[in-house]
Amino acid sequence: MNTKPLRVLIHGASGRMGQALLRLAAGAPETWQVVAAVTGRSPAQRVVDGVPFFAGGELAGVPEFDVAVDFSLPEGFDPVLALCVARRRALVSGTTGLAADQRAALESAAATIPVLWASNFSVGVAVLDELVERAARALPGWDCDIVESHHVHKKDAPSGTALTLGESAGRGGAQARYASLRAGDIVGEHVVQFAGQGERIELVHRATSRDIFARGALQAATRLAGRDPGLHTMRGLLFGLD
Structure with a gap:
């Protein structure tokens, strides 16, 4: 059975x-077809x-797509969300630093289209998120500290992933x-430490390639396209919970 590639x-x-x-x-044209790239x-x-490449102000002219994958800046987020709502298309976003x-x-928008916002699209981080919540529940009264390290060009601190892990701990x-540490070309490292009297537990995730995030976002886009409107999660999509 032939299936058309997802238009992204x-x-x-x-x-x-x-x-x-x-x-x-581009390495998997049978799975994904990039119909527009927006800068x-x-x-x-x-x-x-x-x-085909478009400027941010030319969004109205982009061709039809099945899902938008957004890794931009907060100032570019509103237009792409509006476009997805107007065209009734799914949105996967990893843009951090969004305002309330x-x-x-x-x-x-989730009342109209399927949406997924995640601070991190790594499968390993999705597992870490689950483990942090379980550990916090099992260790009442223990101190919880999250140390995150990224490259010197990353603007937001703490990272979106650290904040998400903190929400799970909560x-x-x-x-x-x-x-937060900003040094060199570190792709991403998150250490969640639980400390009690005389003992401590550390849960660690280290990313050595940015490809893990891009691959996870494309996998999430494949699972999100065509779903009913609603707020979806990385954990739910990857592990069949949504």
Whole structure:
């Protein structure tokens, strides 16, 4: 049985994640077809390796797509969300640093389209998130500290992943504290420490390649497209819980 590749719009195509998404999608044309790549500024080339490029202000003119994958900046988030709502298309977003009103708009959009926002698209981090919640529930009264390390160009701190892990700890009854390091070209490292009297537990995830996030986002896009409207989670989509 022949199936058509998923039509993907990549928003934030000039960034590190956008470039990884383009490269990985190009390596599996039977699974993903990038119908448009959107950059913040006017692109130097209008077509690169068969993919049409658009500036952020040209979103209205992009061709039809099944799902948008957004790794941009907070100022670019609102237009791509509006586009997905207008066209009734799914949205996968990993843009961090969103304001409260943008989070509210995302939740409102979920009444119309399937949406997934995640601070981290690694399968390993999805497992770590589950373990942190379980550990916090099993260790009442223990101190919980989250130390995250990223490359020097990352702007937000604590990282979105650290905050998500802290929320999971909170659901388990712990109150997380945060520390952030920015050094070199670190892709991403998160250490969640639970400390009690005379003992401590450390849960660690280290990413050595940005491809794990891009691959996870494309997998999530495949699972999200065509689903009913609603807020979905990385954990739920990957492990069949949504």
